[in-house]
Structures are given as C-alpha cells and as structure tokens.
Amino acid sequence: MAEGLDRDDVVVLLGTPTEDASRLYAMTVTSGDPSWAGALAGVALELPVYHVTEDAVRAEIAPEDYDEHLALMTMAMDVDAIAGAVRGVREKTV
C-alpha cells in the first residue's frame, strides 16, 4: 500500500511503548524490517516516521485531543528516549 502513495504526502505515526519497539517499527518503515522476519524484510520504504509523542507532532495536536487520547499512556512511557530512537532512525534515512 505504501508503495502506491507519494512519499512526500505520507507520515507514519507510531504509538509504540518502548525505545526498542519504536526503533524497530521506525526501521521497518524506512530501511526495511531489521529482524528479517516479516514481509518488509529488505524493503526500503523510506517513509517519514514520527512517534506521536514527539514535540513536532504534539505541537499540531490540540491540547484537548492530546489530553483525551494520549496523555494518560504517555505517563508510562520514556518519551525522551523514544523520541531519540525514532529521530535517530529518521535522520539516517531522510
């Protein structure tokens, strides 16, 4: 499906709970599945990927929406480490 979309018009948003899971998901939609276990092994989609808690994303979400849908779960996450992991993957590929 992703191959049929214009890469400049697409954003992948992750809701992964940990740094490692976030890095794995981010790599899967950019350079390909690093575990070589799934259908995206060796498929470099190079899609722009962000975690939904990253500042750049959060800035575009209205505070009431953020509070209703995201705020509770982010309390149990290391959002700084997750943001660093996803940013690291993104900056290698974009």
Place this chain on the structure above:
Amino acid sequence: MLKGKKVIALGERDGIQGGAIAACARAAGAEVVLEKTYCFV
C-alpha cells in the same frame, strides 16, 4: 506537518492504540489511510 497529509497510524496495545493516534491525526487535519493496533502478547 500533519495537515493535508496521509497518515499511517501504527499503534500498540501496550502503548498508544491506533485509534487514538488516528483520532488526533484527523483532528489535526490529516487523512488516515491505515490504522492498526498491534499486540504481541
């Protein structure tokens, strides 16, 4: 960054679910083209 974009929302049951990501993306002006919530239990 989100307004007018096509969003692929990949949630996880133990984190933030796809539906929550999609709701926020839509409210920010994006079109959600895929919404998933994965579970690894």
